Amino acid sequence: MIKKLIANTAAKLGVKLSNITLVNGEHVGCIDASLLHVSDGRHHIYTLIYHSELDDLNNGKCCTNLSLKIWSVLTRLEDF
Secondary structure: OOOHHHHHHHHHHOOOOOOOEEEEEEHHOOOOOOEEEEOOOOEEEEEEEEHHHHHHOOOOOOOHHHHHHHHHHHHHHHHH
C-alpha cells in the first residue's frame, strides 16, 4: 500500500521513479522500523519508516507523518 501512495504522490509532483523498496529494518538493526528506498534511476534516497506509521496507513488512520516523509523524499529527488 505504501508503494502505491508513493507512486501516486510522485505522479502528482511529476517525479519519475524507477524503484521503490521497503526493507525490513530488523536486518539492519532497527527493531520497530523499516528503510524506505526510493530511486529515480540516478539518485537514491533512504528514510526510516516506523511500523506504527505503516500500520496506521494500512488501517486507514491519519498518516500525516508518513505523508510528510514521502513528500520530503520526493522533493529531495526533484532537487537533484
